[in-house]
Amino acid sequence: MKPDLLLEAISKHVKLTNDEEKLVVSLLKEKKIKKKQYLLQEKEIQKYGFFVISGCLRSYSIDKNGIEHILQFAPSGWWIGDMSSLKDEKPSVMYIDAVSDSEILLLSNNDQNYLYEAVPKMERFFRLLAESAFKTCQCRLIENLSLPAKERYESFCRRYPTLIQSLPKKHIASYIGVTPEFLSKITG
Known part of the structure; x- marks a missing residue:
């Protein structure tokens, strides 16, 4: 264990x-x-x-x-x-x-x-x-409703700094609500 x-x-x-x-x-x-x-x-x-x-x-x-x-x-x-x-x-x-x-x-x-x-x-x-998760959920909801995709990606990078290099791009795209092709455009 x-x-x-x-x-x-x-x-x-x-x-x-x-x-x-x-x-x-x-x-x-x-x-x-x-x-x-x-x-x-x-x-x-x-x-x-x-x-x-x-x-x-x-x-x-x-x-x-x-x-x-x-x-x-x-x-x-x-x-x-x-x-x-x-x-x-x-x-x-x-x-x-x-x-x-x-x-x-x-x-x-x-x-x-x-x-x-x-x-x-x-x-x-x-x-x-639970309080921390609720705060994070509220922030993510506000970001998804009000921020452009590039800023949602930057927020993702801050939230999950250890994962940014190891996750498939399609998973990151799904999380921030864009297609993998669009993610490629905004991340260069």
Whole structure:
């Protein structure tokens, strides 16, 4: 089990005792996934939150014309999931797959709820994550509605500086809402 990165992320927000850390680790499952392997597909119910140890995941939807719209990338140290599916046990409206071979930790919704009771500091940790994700989502929505494509690309570069060289251009184009051809034009 490789929980160190997660425990480090938690420690940036809350201080856990050794026993609390052991409890958190005991509830995690480790999984290795190959590039392009799905963790979640549309209409499935998400059972686990995914924390990336290494590699990169992405979440996306596919419109009626078969066009992918990437919502999020999750490099090492990030969480990813369909919150509506996970928390409300509703069929997902998105896909989550691996952009590259990845190692992840899984935390079930039931175990997360158990942690809220057993280690109240974990409820604070996840609340802070949710607030941060909501702020990021709002910023991205405003950018997509009001910024030209070149500025959306620059914002992407700031948000995901470690991924800019490793991601396929078509994924970056999908994330900022342009075609790969147009991305090539604006990036020179």
